[in-house]
Amino acid sequence: MTVEPQQTMELQEQPITAPRLLTLPGQILRRLPGQEGAFWVLFALATPKLFGPIFTIGLRRFLGPGVAGVFDLATAPYKLLDNFRNFGTGPALVYEREVSKSAANTAWTLNMLFAVIVTLAAQLLAKPIADFYGHPEIEGVFRLLSIAYVFASIGSVHFYLLLRDLDFRARSIPPLGQVIAAGDIAVLFAVWGFGTGALVARELVSVIVGAILLWAVYPFRPHLQLVPELAWRLFKYGAWIGAGLTILFLSQNIDIFVGGRVIRNKSDIGFYTTSWKLAFIAASIFTLVASSMVFPTLSRLRSDIAALRTKLLKGIQQLGLVMFPAAALLAVCAPVVVVPLLGEKWTHYRDSFLVLSLLAIYAGNRTMLSIFFEGYKAIGKPWLVWAYNSVKLAIMIPAMIYGAHHGILGLALTYIPVQILEFPAALFLARRVLGVSLGSVWKAASVPLMTTAVMAVAVIAVELFCLKALHLGDTFSLLFCVGTGLLVYVLALLLLNRQIISEARGVLIKGL
Secondary structure (H helix, E strand, O other): OEEOOOOOOHHHOOEOOOHHHHOHHHHHHHOOOOOOOHHHHHHHHHHHHHHHHHHHHHHHHHHOHHHHHHHHHHHHHHHHHHHHHHOOHHHHHHHOOOOEHHHHHHHHHHHHHHHHHHHHHHHHHHHHHHHHHOOOOHHHHHHHHOOHHHHHHHOHHHHHHHHHOOOHHHHOHHHHHHHHHHHHHHHHHHHOOOOHHHHHHHHHHHHHHHHHHHHHHOOOOOOOEEOHHHHHHHHHHHHHHHHHHHHHHHHHHHHHHHHHHHOOOHHHHHHHHHHHHHHHHHHHHHHHHHHHHHHHHHHHOOOOHHHHHHHHHHHHHHHHHHHHHHHHHHHHHHHHOHHHHHOHHHHHHHHHHHHHHHHHHHHHHHHHHOHHHHHHHHOOOOHHHHHHHHHHHHHHHHHHHHHHOOHHHHHHHHHHHHHHHHHHHHHHHHHHHHOOOHHHHHHHHHHHHHHHHHHHHHHHHHHHHHHHHOOOOHHHHHHHHHHHHHHHHHHHHHHHOOHHHHHHHHHHHHOO
16 A cells, blocks of 8 residues: 655546446446436436345345345444444545545545454454343354445445445446346245355345456446545545434434344344334435435535535425325335235234335425435535434434334334424524525425325225225225325326426436
């Protein structure tokens, strides 16, 4: 590793360019139109997020809630430590006005260094974590998962350089390859009787394939290099984002840490975490859309706060157009979702559908509030993300401890009072920092909210009619509910505001 003196400045270098068009994937991608529109964001991010749940649901149907519970309890600390793996150096590359090869090499070196440290820490913490949960089998699962940290860091700089370029065409290749390769391997492992090992294999294969494909589509070839001034600048900005993401993760997963400790039934935890995954299918897609499209767009406008506000509000409107109805549809259909989707091994949890309903509502609302975080990062105040989520975490820890003593429903119910407090606090902060008024937020979100409310009422009526009057099974009732929801939502949009649909088409093609 070469440590270079401060006078080796990136001002003496040309900004790093993207030579990926010289590769075979690049030649194919170059022929495709448009790279910044939301279509490519959705294709790059939503496609694996849609294929992924197919494998997730299939594997969990086959393996059952107990196996799912063990894996998810191990995954929570694994993902927590993963936040320390790059600790914000990737977003710092996106934020920089220009990125030299020295800066990219320095970021890559920092990432690899952090990855090795985190891997060693994970090996030391594996047994205490298993003892904390009271399930010895978690130790081996966690040790195996931690191998992924180094492989993930190998391609992390490539990922953020593609994000910086807003080249979502190229970014569409790695995640799609990951989900297909990892899903196929996991299915084989499940059929061969590896149980939890099938889910572990899926994670490891996904990370390794992702690194290989990122190097293929963006052939930046890093080497160990550490320029102190660059390292400090990247770390100074990125550390706030890293800290913010870590606290955000804890605030989102404190229910798993607390619930796993208090609720010792692995199957109950498996149903809760699987409900969380179902609730956050749409939420995770559009959270990634926000961070992948909204953040780079707003970063370009940080010197023009008025234009930044306009784009931010447009982002709220367009994301709300799909996020609100997706969350509401899952929430109201929850009574007829569990058995058709997860299978007979999960029949015991059909009457616990309220857990899924509550988590779906929380997922939708939280995703919309997270758009403000992209604004704070874009104006150079990433520390606000850390501060905001630190306060939220401080409130949630005692609340979740209390809720966990009332089972998995108590955990899910805890999110309701938390979000009642969060909404006014988030809107107040956005007003003070970004100058985004409550009236402008309502104007942006009103049409999606009103059409979603109409849709939800219609679906509830159809659901009750199918179950109570026609005595249809869950599967047919679910099909009728989904069909009704989609039809009513589209018709309500056409009646209330046709223009918003054409604007959505423009965002899909050209971006924000």
